[in-house]
């Protein structure tokens with residue numbers, strides 16, 4: 591991958607956008623196992639190869655769980 595792209599703030603903002611969109615689509619679909627309502631259950635992750643100013647934004651992984 592191009593180094594200039596990895597330095598670009600737009601690139602990381604786009605990644606976060608995609609993350610949010612996928613998370614929202616998954617949440618809206620409900621639990622694939624039981625069809626129950628999904629609740630936020632984010633968990634921490636350690637971003638690697640990520641510029642320091644972006645680390646905080648990438649330090650959570652979106653996750654959901656139902657009551658099942």
Ligand SMILES: [Zn+2]
Pocket residue numbers: 621622623624625626656657658
């Ligand atoms: Zn479930």
